[in-house]
Amino acid sequence: MKVEAIELHRLAIPLVRPFETSFGRQTGRDVLLVKVLTDIGEGWGECVAMADPFYSSEYVAGCEDVIRSYLAPALLGAGEVGAEAASALFSGVIGHRMAKATLETALLDAQLRAAETSFGGYFGATRDHVECGVSVGISPTIEQLLDEVQGYVAQGYRRIKLKIKPGWDLAPVAAVRELIGDLPLQVDANTAYTIDDIPHLRELDAFDLLLIEQPFVEEDIRSHIALAAAIETPVCLDESIVDAALAIDAIERGATSIVNIKAGRVGGYLEAVRVHDACLAREVPVWCGGMLETGIGRAANIALAALPGFTLPGDTSASDRYFAEDLTEPFVLENGTLAVPTGPGSGVTVRDELVAAWATRPVETLRG
Numbered sequence: 001m002k003v004e005a006i007e008l009h010r011l012a013i014p015l016v017r018p019f020e021t022s023f024g025r026q027t028g029r030d031v032l033l034v035k036v037l038t039d040i041g042e043g044w045g046e047c048v049a050m051a052d053p054f055y056s057s058e059y060v061a062g063c064e065d066v067i068r069s070y071l072a073p074a075l076l077g078a079g080e081v082g083a084e085a086a087s088a089l090f091s092g093v094i095g096h097r098m099a100k101a102t103l104e105t106a107l108l109d110a111q112l113r114a115a116e117t118s119f120g121g122y123f124g125a126t127r128d129h130v131e132c133g134v135s136v137g138i139s140p141t142i143e144q145l146l147d148e149v150q151g152y153v154a155q156g157y158r159r160i161k162l163k164i165k166p167g168w169d170l171a172p173v174a175a176v177r178e179l180i181g182d183l184p185l186q187v188d189a190n191t192a193y194t195i196d197d198i199p200h201l202r203e204l205d206a207f208d209l210l211l212i213e214q215p216f217v218e219e220d221i222r223s224h225i226a227l228a229a230a231i232e233t234p235v236c237l238d239e240s241i242v243d244a245a246l247a248i249d250a251i252e253r254g255a256t257s258i259v260n261i262k263a264g265r266v267g268g269y270l271e272a273v274r275v276h277d278a279c280l281a282r283e284v285p286v287w288c289g290g291m292l293e294t295g296i297g298r299a300a301n302i303a304l305a306a307l308p309g310f311t312l313p314g315d316t317s318a319s320d321r322y323f324a325e326d327l328t329e330p331f332v333l334e335n336g337t338l339a340v341p342t343g344p345g346s347g348v349t350v351r352d353e354l355v356a357a358w359a360t361r362p363v364e365t366l367r368g
């Protein structure tokens with residue numbers, strides 16, 4: 001295909017309830033969408049970066065700038081290009097994986113819509129529904145946390161993930177474990193601990209957790225190896241896994257025995273499939289992470305989560321977990337699962353009127 005123009009859309013979308021992690025509290029999403037206009041049709045991509053560089057070094061305004069200044073000009077000047085060629089085309093730019101993933105996904109959407117192939121079909125999905133978990137933020141009180149968790153259990157979620165940080169870990173985990181009986185439970189620290197906390201983190205072994213996710217900083221593989229050797233609860237990396245080679249290295253060194261796959265973090269869905277394949281070959285279970293995506297990103301995540309190595313429920317919750325109204329037709333929980341879209345490309349239709357209504361500034365159109 002040939003990319004004729006790239007539209008940058010910037011939106012503000014309120015969350016149905018605040019979401020608090022070890023690094024901050026969020027009440028809305030600052031969303032960057034890209035739409036590629038090509039000679040074979042259009043495609044959408046959603047940038048998963050957060051408004052601030054607190055989860056990872058990338059952030060929305062930075063992604064927008066790197067797309068505008070580097071990635072879009074490369075694509076608009078490339079002539080004939082397929083989604084599979086995007087990462088090589090962008091390879092001169094170091095890092096900025098979430099920005100690269102946004103454009104690659106839009107290209108893939110346009111390409112697969114034209115080919116009448118779904119994301120799931122293209123990725124190699126083997127299921128038509130995926131099991132869903134839900135990520136639960138840090139609460140003002142344990143009572144409020146239990147109330148929120150109870151609501152998700154009642155909706156049918158198959159697994160609960162609790163955000164933890166120093167001072168909000170053993171007590172809330174104990175209370176939730178008591179509330180939910182043997183429903184699968186896991187925790188995510190978003191890098192809030194240090195190697196000195198290993199004796200404390202070992203106390204989590206009492207709660208029969210599926211895993212503990214990313215206790216230490218992204219670059220600190222060594223401390224994760226030490227924790228994995230000291231604790232019975234499996235250690236799972238999120239922020240640290242930025243590509244398939246790193247996943248293989250972390251697995252072989254004993255830093256992670258389960259992997260959270262997020263396409264944005266690894267530079268796109270094509271690399272995400274490679275991470276999946278590498279883990280499957282090593283019998284390491286994977287699950288699909290989430291970045292509070294709207295229906296646009298959620299559709300692609302659900303297609304990814306339908307691959308055979310995704311044996312644990314993902315952070316692939318229903319649209320109403322975060323949004324009163326979604327940018328696409330809503331994803332609705334069915335017996336704790338979501339249906340994998342089957343239509344061409346992402347399989348969802350972007351609601352142009354909502355994109356316009358929630359815009360925080362006029363659409364910017366980039367041309368070669």
Ligand code: SMG
Pocket residue numbers: 021026050055134135188190238289290291292293315316317
């Ligand atoms: O999409 O349900 C979702 C969010 C899941 O907890 C979630 N994501 O570290 O895994 C993670 C976080 C990153 C975003 S926190 C603002």
Ligand code: MG
Pocket residue numbers: 188190213214238239260289
């Ligand atoms: Mg995480």
